[in-house]
Amino acid sequence: MTTPPMAQLAGPAGAEAAFRTGRRRRAVTTAGRVLANPLSAIGLVLALVLILIALAAPLLVPYDPLTIDAANRLLPPSPTHPFGTDEAGRDIFSRVLYGTRPSLLAATVILGLASVVGTVIGLVAGFRGGRVDELLMRLTDMFLAFPALVLAMGAAAALGPSFFNAMIAIAIVWWPWYARLVRGQVLHLKHELFVDAARVAGASERRIVLRHILPNCWTPIIVQMSLDVGYAILTMASLSFIGLGAQPPAPEWGAMVAVGRDYILDQPWYVAFPGMAIFVAVMAFNLLGDGLQEALSPRWRR
Amino acid sequence: MIGSPTSAARRPGDAAAPYPAPGGATPLPPRPLLEVSGLAVHFPIRQGLFFSRQTGTIRAVDGVSFTIDRGETLGLVGESGCGKSTTVRALVRLLRPTAGSIRFDGVELTRLEGDALRELRRRFQMIFQDPYSSLDPRLTVEAIVAEPLEAHGVGTARERAARVAELLDAVGLPPAVAERYPHEFSGGQRQRIGVARALALQPELVAADEPVSALDVSIQAQIVNLLKQLQQRFHLTYLFVAHDLAVVRHMSDRVAVMYLGRIVELARAEELYRAPLHPYTVALLSAAPVPDPLIEARRRRIILSGEVPSPAAPPPGCRFHTRCWLRERLGRPEACETVDPAVRSVLDGHLVACHFAEQVGASAEQRRATGGGNEDAGWTDGGIGQTKGEAENPRSRGGRD
Numbered sequence: 259m260t261t262p263p264m265a266q267l268a269g270p271a272g273a274e275a276a277f278r279t280g281r282r283r284r285a286v287t288t289a290g291r292v293l294a295n296p297l298s299a300i301g302l303v304l305a306l307v308l309i310l311i312a313l314a315a316p317l318l319v320p321y322d323p324l325t326i327d328a329a330n331r332l333l334p335p336s337p338t339h340p341f342g343t344d345e346a347g348r349d350i351f352s353r354v355l356y357g358t359r360p361s362l363l364a365a366t367v368i369l370g371l372a373s374v375v376g377t378v379i380g381l382v383a384g385f386r387g388g389r390v391d392e393l394l395m396r397l398t399d400m401f402l403a404f405p406a407l408v409l410a411m412g413a414a415a416a417l418g419p420s421f422f423n424a425m426i427a428i429a430i431v432w433w434p435w436y437a438r439l440v441r442g443q444v445l446h447l448k449h450e451l452f453v454d455a456a457r458v459a460g461a462s463e464r465r466i467v468l469r470h471i472l473p474n475c476w477t478p479i480i481v482q483m484s485l486d487v488g489y490a491i492l493t494m495a496s497l498s499f500i501g502l503g504a505q506p507p508a509p510e511w512g513a514m515v516a517v518g519r520d521y522i523l524d525q526p527w528y529v530a531f532p533g534m535a536i537f538v539a540v541m542a543f544n545l546l547g548d549g550l551q552e553a554l555s556p557r558w559r560r
Numbered sequence: 561m562i563g564s565p566t567s568a569a570r571r572p573g574d575a576a577a578p579y580p581a582p583g584g585a586t587p588l589p590p591r592p593l594l595e596v597s598g599l600a601v602h603f604p605i606r607q608g609l610f611f612s613r614q615t616g617t618i619r620a621v622d623g624v625s626f627t628i629d630r631g632e633t634l635g636l637v638g639e640s641g642c643g644k645s646t647t648v649r650a651l652v653r654l655l656r657p658t659a660g661s662i663r664f665d666g667v668e669l670t671r672l673e674g675d676a677l678r679e680l681r682r683r684f685q686m687i688f689q690d691p692y693s694s695l696d697p698r699l700t701v702e703a704i705v706a707e708p709l710e711a712h713g714v715g716t717a718r719e720r721a722a723r724v725a726e727l728l729d730a731v732g733l734p735p736a737v738a739e740r741y742p743h744e745f746s747g748g749q750r751q752r753i754g755v756a757r758a759l760a761l762q763p764e765l766v767a768a769d770e771p772v773s774a775l776d777v778s779i780q781a782q783i784v785n786l787l788k789q790l791q792q793r794f795h796l797t798y799l800f801v802a803h804d805l806a807v808v809r810h811m812s813d814r815v816a817v818m819y820l821g822r823i824v825e826l827a828r829a830e831e832l833y834r835a836p837l838h839p840y841t842v843a844l845l846s847a848a849p850v851p852d853p854l855i856e857a858r859r860r861r862i863i864l865s866g867e868v869p870s871p872a873a874p875p876p877g878c879r880f881h882t883r884c885w886l887r888e889r890l891g892r893p894e895a896c897e898t899v900d901p902a903v904r905s906v907l908d909g910h911l912v913a914c915h916f917a918e919q920v921g922a923s924a925e926q927r928r929a930t931g932g933g934n935e936d937a938g939w940t941d942g943g944i945g946q947t948k949g950e951a952e953n954p955r956s957r958g959g960r961d
């Protein structure tokens with residue numbers, strides 16, 4: 259419109275490439291900071307290993323996790339069955355490896371749903387303010403007033419016990435945390451001068467929210483998600499343990515522990531291995547989350 | 561109201577006489593670009609945990625009137641908290657004025673909303689005081705400077721990139737900075753980025769809210785000179801806010817002095833610095849050092865007693881009477897406490913809101929504050945750069961007497 263035809267000088271291709279290198283540089287420094295701390299480096303490596311196992315489980319397992327072998331019931335760990343076998347002769351090692359799949363899937367779905375719903379509600383509440391904010395926040399308070407596990411149990415029981423319903427139930431109790439987190443960020447961000455500057459520049463409300471406020475919320479959301487993965491896995495296993503999640507023959511850690519409970523005195527490995535898997539997964543993502551928080555927070559607002 | 565402005569009207573080369581005498585002149589004086597009258601911005605004070613009720617009002621800006629002609633720079637000075645920034649924010653409509661009128665090229669801004677307001681924003685932009693928090697840390701310089709263009713849908717991506725390169729060049733930054741992030745720059749460089757953003761849409765009016773106050777002294781002069789140079793190049797009209805008298809003197813054609821939400825004096829810059837007519841202006845000038853050592857040695861400070869009263873409860877009568885040296889001198893005349901002095905024109909277009917402005921003109925204080933002589937020696941443009949550090953905050957310095 260008002261621009262003279264000297265556009266070739268700094269074409270969009272150049273600008274785009276520059277944009278990408280900027281992004282990449284930032285991602286690289288963040289990864290470097292996570293790796294610099296030995297604990298979070300362990301967390302990162304373990305998390306990657308877990309994800310790899312989940313993806314490649316069929317290639318890694320020596321036995322099918324569901325095949326019954328009545329002749330080899332409740333065997334102790336041995337070279338042929340590294341974690342032993344269960345009451346139906348299924349290979350516990352194979353089942354534990356397969357168990358990463360429902361756990362990571364559940365964590366992804368739960369946190370995906372919870373963060374999207376929570377972010378939208380937090381953005382609207384924080385940015386609109388006033389009555390809308392009041393209404394949405396009282397709603398989140400209602401959810402937060404119940405102990406999370408109790409509420410999830412109630413929701414799962416109401417929906418009927420199944421793996422899918424358990425995920426939905428946990429997502430229902432999880433989103434308020436994200437709503438509050440994002441709302442807090444928005445309240446602080448909307449008074450930033452760069453938001454005023456965008457307004458003076460002629461940006462619409464929509465543009466201000468999507469281009470300035472939301473991108474500046476990413477860091478805390480991502481840190482919160484990485485910290486929450488472990489708890490989501492744990493909560494999912496808990497629901498399965500009490501019979502509201504994955505149903506027993508399925509290779510799910512919580513369900514395995516629930517059944518193995520009956521054999522805890524004579525065949526302690528039965529519960530020990532899936533229990534350890536839960537422990538390792540929760541710890542891995544907690545360490546990673548802490549590391550990410552550390553790596554990202556000093557840069558935040560500088 | 562005047563019809564929608566044509567693009568021809570947007571870029572006039574007329575650096576009109578900075579202050580046309582009101583009424584009378586045969587060739588109709590050009591309409592000021594900005595006309596502000598009776599502008600007030602009040603903030604409610606609310607109390608109560610569950611049912612908040614309004615318990616008071618902060619009168620941050622309380623009846624401010626001025627005009628700015630095309631190509632002119634109006635300086636706005638005053639202590640912290642006097643309402644300078646609020647005035648600017650109301651002008652660019654970051655705040656909704658409580659009362660009064662703001663006419664930009666004949667269009668009433670106070671009632672404008674939504675898309676009509678966004679459209680008009682092309683023509684007035686703002687430079688912010690804090691170059692750190694006014695740039696989005698997540699965006700590249702390119703995205704920041706291009707934001708006004710994108711928001712108004714100007715040009716293609718390629719044309720915008722070219723325009724950004726031009727703008728960066730105009731503010732003295734190499735084109736390579738476009739791909740970098742704000743945190744990689746110093747305060748002065750960041751302020752240049754902010755200036756480039758403000759100029760992106762080729763605005764007519766730029767409101768600069770203390771654009772150099774947050775910068776190192778050594779950088780201030782660079783930015784001030786950049787602003788002057790850009791003004792000539794792009795025919796800009798400035799509202800330049802600062803609490804630094806030397807910077808304002810250097811920048812402005814006319815200067816308005818604010819105190820507690822009001823303009824107490826408004827005059828051509830050289831006039832105001834040579835012969836201030838409001839006791840508050842005299843006190844302000846007396847607090848700032850002058851570069852000439854001989855004059856500086858003769859300078860006498862007037863120390864204002866007490867604190868600035870709260871804008872939630874401004875004093876009755878003249879707002880300055882609680883701290884006024886002239887009132888003491890005159891034996892506390894009753895008018896000061898009871899009658900709110902109207903802004904009146906003394907001499908030719910020198911506006912002042914004081915019942916006893918004539919006494920100021922005759923006072924020794926005025927002569928001493930401005931450096932003794934009646935000539936302009938103390939406040940030359942050459943003073944920029946040497947005086948600022950100390951002039952920065954007149955109130956915080958210990959007494960010199």
